[in-house]
Amino acid sequence: MAQVNTSPDNSLRAVSDLTPQLDPSPSNAEGSAIILVVERDPHIRELESYFLNEAGFTVDFAADGLDALTRARALRPDIIITEVLVPKLDGLALCRTVKSDPDLQHIVMLVFSILAVQSRAREAGADAFLMKPLAEKRLVETVRQLLVMRRAMSQPGEDA
Amino acid sequence: MIEDHLAGAAAYNDAGFSRITTGNPQADEILGGGFPCNSINILMGQPGTGKTIFAEQLLFHNAKGDRPLLYVTTLSEPMTKVVSYVQRFDFFDSGRLGKEIQYEDLGAALSEQGPAALTDWLRDAIKTRSPKVVVIDSFRAIHDLAVSTDDTRRFISNIAGLLSAYDVTAFLLGEYTQDDIRTFPEFAVADAIVELARQSRSSRDERFMRVLKLRGSAYREGQHAFRITAGGLELYPRLVAPREPEKYVSSVDRISSGVRGLDDILGGGLLTGSTTLVVGMTGAGKTTLALQFALEGVKRGEQTLYVNFQENPAQLRRAIANLGGDPAAVQRQGLRLLYASPVELQIDSIVVEIFEAIKSGTIKRLVIDAVGDLAAAASDSQRLHDYLYSLIQHFAARGVTTMLTLESGEGFTGSSLAHDQRFSYMSDNLIYLAWSTEKVGHRTIRVVKMRGSAHERDIREFEIGAKGARVL
Numbered sequence: 001m002a003q004v005n006t007s008p009d010n011s012l013r014a015v016s017d018l019t020p021q022l023d024p025s026p027s028n029a030e031g032s033a034i035i036l037v038v039e040r041d042p043h044i045r046e047l048e049s050y051f052l053n054e055a056g057f058t059v060d061f062a063a064d065g066l067d068a069l070t071r072a073r074a075l076r077p078d079i080i081i082t083e084v085l086v087p088k089l090d091g092l093a094l095c096r097t098v099k100s101d102p103d104l105q106h107i108v109m110l111v112f113s114i115l116a117v118q119s120r121a122r123e124a125g126a127d128a129f130l131m132k133p134l135a136e137k138r139l140v141e142t143v144r145q146l147l148v149m150r151r152a153m154s155q156p157g158e159d160a
Numbered sequence: 161m162i163e164d165h166l167a168g169a170a171a172y173n174d175a176g177f178s179r180i181t182t183g184n185p186q187a188d189e190i191l192g193g194g195f196p197c198n199s200i201n202i203l204m205g206q207p208g209t210g211k212t213i214f215a216e217q218l219l220f221h222n223a224k225g226d227r228p229l230l231y232v233t234t235l236s237e238p239m240t241k242v243v244s245y246v247q248r249f250d251f252f253d254s255g256r257l258g259k260e261i262q263y264e265d266l267g268a269a270l271s272e273q274g275p276a277a278l279t280d281w282l283r284d285a286i287k288t289r290s291p292k293v294v295v296i297d298s299f300r301a302i303h304d305l306a307v308s309t310d311d312t313r314r315f316i317s318n319i320a321g322l323l324s325a326y327d328v329t330a331f332l333l334g335e336y337t338q339d340d341i342r343t344f345p346e347f348a349v350a351d352a353i354v355e356l357a358r359q360s361r362s363s364r365d366e367r368f369m370r371v372l373k374l375r376g377s378a379y380r381e382g383q384h385a386f387r388i389t390a391g392g393l394e395l396y397p398r399l400v401a402p403r404e405p406e407k408y409v410s411s412v413d414r415i416s417s418g419v420r421g422l423d424d425i426l427g428g429g430l431l432t433g434s435t436t437l438v439v440g441m442t443g444a445g446k447t448t449l450a451l452q453f454a455l456e457g458v459k460r461g462e463q464t465l466y467v468n469f470q471e472n473p474a475q476l477r478r479a480i481a482n483l484g485g486d487p488a489a490v491q492r493q494g495l496r497l498l499y500a501s502p503v504e505l506q507i508d509s510i511v512v513e514i515f516e517a518i519k520s521g522t523i524k525r526l527v528i529d530a531v532g533d534l535a536a537a538a539s540d541s542q543r544l545h546d547y548l549y550s551l552i553q554h555f556a557a558r559g560v561t562t563m564l565t566l567e568s569g570e571g572f573t574g575s576s577l578a579h580d581q582r583f584s585y586m587s588d589n590l591i592y593l594a595w596s597t598e599k600v601g602h603r604t605i606r607v608v609k610m611r612g613s614a615h616e617r618d619i620r621e622f623e624i625g626a627k628g629a630r631v632l
């Protein structure tokens with residue numbers, strides 16, 4: 001398999017360059033952002049919800065891709081964190097569906113998987129990719145950066 | 161897109177996984193770089209085999225950063241005992257305790273609540289302390305608390321689920337036996353299984369480490385000897401022959417044996433990089449011949465290693481002086497004496513020491529006097545032969561001309577024939593020393609075999625006089 005040469009520093013810098021003035025902490029910048037987690041593993045669900053709650057986010061769960069779409073329409077989450085290996089509609093297909101739906105495409109998609117599928121996740125329209133296992137610092141930081149990025153992207157239009 | 165460069169890079173690096181060091185370079189070498197990160201590993205072995213020390217050595221070497229390493233004792237050994245014992249080791253650092261390394265005793269909780277106490281503890285530890293490493297000692301003992309097979313399955317499934325979900329590397333220690341591997345469910349979820357064992361030999365014990373499983377990675381198979389020192393486990397990875405069969409450069413270069421008259425019957429001298437086995441009864445002149453071979457090397461400015469199990473350094477220096485050499489001078493000029501008492505002899509450590517010495521590439525001549533002493537110390541003669549074979553291949557590859565001596569009780573015949581023959585097969589040249597049957601008190605020499613060279617086959621007289629040995 002080809003060596004994956006991500007240049008994370010660049011992508012992360014790009015994010016912070018856009019938003020030099022923003023504080024990424026959810027408590028004051030994002031309030032209680034809503035996160036929809038699409039995950040089957042009970043242990044990951046438990047730990048994910050615990051760490052995200054601790055970080056100040058509101059977490060809801062879906063057990064499969066179709067359930068996630070239904071909930072996304074009702075819940076309007078800020079971020080969907082999805083495993084690739086979920087039933088009915090896999091995580092990558094979920095990304096494509098969300099990103100091609102005008103009502104949902106503003107939702108940030110974070111693929112969080114046991115599979116190393118960075119490039120496929122990118123092709124499917126994911127905004128970020130994280131590999132399991134769960135490391136709370138990486139997860140929470142990534143979520144915060146994504147929220148900051150999202151605000152920065154939507155801000156000019158709203159403010160003007 | 162924000163990408164997970166940390167995990168991504170780790171997932172694609174050459175080794176396949178990122179690794180956690182054992183804190184022991186040899187163990188890391190055996191494991192192909194260490195234990196895989198985010199894995200469940202079993203360290204198994206009977207009490208007293210060194211599991212706890214191995215785990216603690218790993219902990220203290222990895223005790224840095226803001227995430228703690230947790231060591232939890234269950235039912236077999238109280239935590240206080242484990243902690244008080246670890247203080248004796250060099251790697252112990254009391255400054256790490258309570259911060260980077262946290263010991264905890266779950267014995268009481270487990271006795272009251274059963275196996276679920278460990279699951280609860282682990283879940284809570286993950287949530288509140290973000291552990292980088294968790295050691296559970298003994299994990300096997302928890303099985304005794306399970307009330308049913310279902311209970312056990314649920315417990316293992318929960319523990320394995322939590323450990324797999326979270327970014328943590330776990331070590332489950334236990335007094336497991338080989339039979340347990342088939343029946344205990346933790347072995348199915350384990351990414352690595354390492355066994356530590358102790359085998360009794362008449363006056364001492366030999367310890368071995370063996371990797372039974374290492375998911376997704378190559379490792380060094382077989383038993384690797386170790387001993388427990390103040391520094392922790394001192395390991396001697398099993399020597400294996402060079403991966404590629406050495407192109408046997410049939411060297412035409414010859415070097416002098418250093419024994420007058422011997423080069424003539426050897427067709428002009430020993431071929432560079434060849435191995436010569438010198439077989440003979442006590443007093444037949446093996447050590448004299450081997451020492452002269454070594455001193456000849458020094459005279460010609462060649463680095464020479466003399467490994468000896470019989471004569472202590474003082475005796476050997478005397479023997480050098482008897483051959484007209486100045487012991488201090490020849491040592492300065494490049495003769496290295498490596499002495500190991502047969503009593504303390506642990507073959508693996510000697511083999512590793514020889515191998516380390518020749519790896520430098522400067523040694524041109526080597527003597528092992530006598531390989532029979534190695535054989536006597538070996539608990540497993542097949543293993544010894546594999547070792548010597550590997551060593552000889554390495555010598556040949558590096559152009560080290562080697563002489564091995566072998567004491568033969570009844571001459572090169574009789575009961576020890578099979579044993580001796582195995583040595584002779586791996587040698588290029590075979591020289592046989594004996595007492596003359598015709599002239600009392602006279603010695604004889606005969607070149608029985610010389611690979612890749614013509615040689616004389618006659619029995620010749622071998623004289624040891626004031627100036628050393630010579631062939632008449």
